[in-house]
Amino acid sequence: MLKFVCVYCGANFNGDAGLEAVVEDLATQMVAKNISLVFGGGSIGLMGIIADAVLSRGGEAIGVIPQFLLEKEVGHKGLTQMIVTENMHQRKQKMADIADAFLILPGGFGTLEEFFEVLTWLQLGLHQKPIAVLNYKGFYDFLFKQLDVMVEQKFLKATNRDLVINASDALSVLEQLECFSVQADEVWFRDRNLS
Numbered sequence: 001m002l003k004f005v006c007v008y009c010g011a012n013f014n015g016d017a018g019l020e021a022v023v024e025d026l027a028t029q030m031v032a033k034n035i036s037l038v039f040g041g042g043s044i045g046l047m048g049i050i051a052d053a054v055l056s057r058g059g060e061a062i063g064v065i066p067q068f069l070l071e072k073e074v075g076h077k078g079l080t081q082m083i084v085t086e087n088m089h090q091r092k093q094k095m096a097d098i099a100d101a102f103l104i105l106p107g108g109f110g111t112l113e114e115f116f117e118v119l120t121w122l123q124l125g126l127h128q129k130p131i132a133v134l135n136y137k138g139f140y141d142f143l144f145k146q147l148d149v150m151v152e153q154k155f156l157k158a159t160n161r162d163l164v165i166n167a168s169d170a171l172s173v174l175e176q177l178e179c180f181s182v183q184a185d186e187v188w189f190r191d192r193n194l195s
Contacts, residue, residue, distance in 0.1 A: 002178055004062070005030065006038040006046040006099035009046035010107035019106065022136050024103075026170035027053030031176060036080075038098050040091070041065030046105055051076050053067045055089040064095045092117060101177045102131045122182065123160050130180035132173045133138060134163035140166070159185040 005043045037054045038136050040047050041063025051061045058078040085091045133140050151158035167173035
């Protein structure tokens, strides 16, 4: 049962009303399922939209932000809880420690970096928490294609490629996170035959 979902997303927002509606629906579904939001703590971009949406529906939003970004990302003032860390490494570790699952929304470099870090940790067996991408309007289609290329070129096992849930709507992504069974191939580094 999911209690805390860590959402990685952009500190920017491109103004897409459809994306905003998807995020609002995600907040509605999370609150209805009594799932708390764990996120980067900012009040701007998609971060601010998801936090405001969860809070306005009576849900819980926990922000985790390093001191140096508190001003840059305009730390959210109305959260259930704000955790301030010394640096980015502590921020990411704290978010991962709190979370029962990870959900990736559209974003930039930081979002991708956070996604690949927790995915790598899963592959290494450092956690057993499910990871999903809310692939709004194919935003991450090329990313999934790149993962397929990694399998085709024998740099990634298909078993580990399949660790990532790819969903296009809020209800589906939460349901898949709730029932996903994590089965990382722990011997990926010993097995040179990736076919």
